[in-house]
Amino acid sequence: MPKRLIMLAVLVPLGAAVTWYAVYGTANPARPAPGPKTADAAVPVMIAEARREDVPVFLTGLGTVTAYNSVLIRSRVDGQILKLDFSEGQEVRAGDTLVEIDPKPLKALLSQAQAGMAKDQAQLANAKLDLTRATQLQNSGSVTKQQFDAARALVDQIDASTKVDEAVIDAAEVQLGYTTIRTPIDGRVGTRLVDVGNLVRASDTTGIVTVNQIKPIFVAFDLPSDSLPRVRAKMKAGDLSVTAVDNHGKDLATGRLTVVDNHVDAATATVRYKADFDNADEVLWPGQFVSVRLQLDIRQNAITVPSVAIEHGPDGAFVYIVDANHVVGKRPVMVGLANGTVTVVDEGLQPGEQVITDGQYRVQAGTTVSILPASATTSVPSS
Numbered sequence: 001m002p003k004r005l006i007m008l009a010v011l012v013p014l015g016a017a018v019t020w021y022a023v024y025g026t027a028n029p030a031r032p033a034p035g036p037k038t039a040d041a042a043v044p045v046m047i048a049e050a051r052r053e054d055v056p057v058f059l060t061g062l063g064t065v066t067a068y069n070s071v072l073i074r075s076r077v078d079g080q081i082l083k084l085d086f087s088e089g090q091e092v093r094a095g096d097t098l099v100e101i102d103p104k105p106l107k108a109l110l111s112q113a114q115a116g117m118a119k120d121q122a123q124l125a126n127a128k129l130d131l132t133r134a135t136q137l138q139n140s141g142s143v144t145k146q147q148f149d150a151a152r153a154l155v156d157q158i159d160a161s162t163k164v165d166e167a168v169i170d171a172a173e174v175q176l177g178y179t180t181i182r183t184p185i186d187g188r189v190g191t192r193l194v195d196v197g198n199l200v201r202a203s204d205t206t207g208i209v210t211v212n213q214i215k216p217i218f219v220a221f222d223l224p225s226d227s228l229p230r231v232r233a234k235m236k237a238g239d240l241s242v243t244a245v246d247n248h249g250k251d252l253a254t255g256r257l258t259v260v261d262n263h264v265d266a267a268t269a270t271v272r273y274k275a276d277f278d279n280a281d282e283v284l285w286p287g288q289f290v291s292v293r294l295q296l297d298i299r300q301n302a303i304t305v306p307s308v309a310i311e312h313g314p315d316g317a318f319v320y321i322v323d324a325n326h327v328v329g330k331r332p333v334m335v336g337l338a339n340g341t342v343t344v345v346d347e348g349l350q351p352g353e354q355v356i357t358d359g360q361y362r363v364q365a366g367t368t369v370s371i372l373p374a375s376a377t378t379s380v381p382s383s
Contacts, residue, residue, distance in 0.1 A: 063221030
């Protein structure tokens with residue numbers, strides 16, 4: 001290594017001679033050459049393996065949960081509410097009593113109709129006796145034909161009156177029955193709209209309470225009109241599976257497609273569909289918004305990778321692959337359908353190749369990486 005002469009001046013007391021010393025040394029001591037990178041310098045990433053699997057083909061959309069049946073409970077007679085036989089939010093069965101209306105006015109009308117019938121029945125019995133006498137007297141010539149005809153007509157007239165009385169009684173009994181309001185369907189009641197003690201009328205439109213049938217339940221959703229031919233063709237082959245998904249991507253329930261609307265909405269170019277769900281665990285609720293996956297087909301034996309492995313650049317989609325030496329390569333790919341967290345790769349990958357799923361922003365072609373376990377993270381602490 002070359003040496004350089006370094007002159008040093010040594011200070012001595014005033015008046016003394018200044019002596020210069022020559023010292024040989026190096027001005028810039030040599031630094032050790034950098035050694036090869038160690039494993040600690042490798043970029044930590046997470047990887048997944050491309051693999052073959054059967055991938056469902058879905059149509060997706062947004063849906064609204066609707067009650068299977070919904071009934072607004074209203075009064076069919078005028079009267080005062082004496083009792084509400086339900087708790088808000090209670091589950092009820094068809095035939096359960098919900099509301100009791102004061103029956104006394106209608107009971108009085110029924111009694112009046114029954115009394116009128118009793119009166120007419122008594123008159124009918126007397127008229128029949130008169131007709132029997134008139135028949136006997138006519139045979140002896142003591143009663144004219146006109147008197148006989150009048151007696152017979154009176155019997156028919158009173159008999160018709162008793163039939164009217166029967167109809168009036170039936171109507172009064174029906175009206176009286178309306179004072180007890182029962183639910184016509186199984187379901188769950190909502191919040192009451194009228195309190196005990198209030199007067200209700202048959203002409204009221206607000207109702208007393210609503211009963212919604214939620215087991216089973218419907219999910220209504222719209223899809224583009226070009227989905228119609230494929231959906232109808234698959235429905236002819238069998239039931240189509242529909243999955244309701246919440247806004248966190250969690251599957252809530254699986255049902256089947258049951259209704260295809262009879263027209264295309266010209267304003268939105270969509271078709272309304274309905275799916276039927278058993279909803280035994282009541283995870284779906286009327287008015288709830290959900291995402292919907294309608295399964296049309298299954299793509300057999302496709303090469304798939306996690307969707308997070310797919311990157312996009314000016315030249316199209318690509319993935320970062322990791323070879324056996326943990327060195328990164330950049331590979332262009334042609335992607336097919338994306339099914340939730342999985343994407344089908346039509347060209348560019350083979351089963352068993354490893355792709356980076358987390359940490360792509362820290363690597364490029366030629367980067368050496370270290371593989372983190374699935375539970376780890378590659379995020380860099382903020383400085």
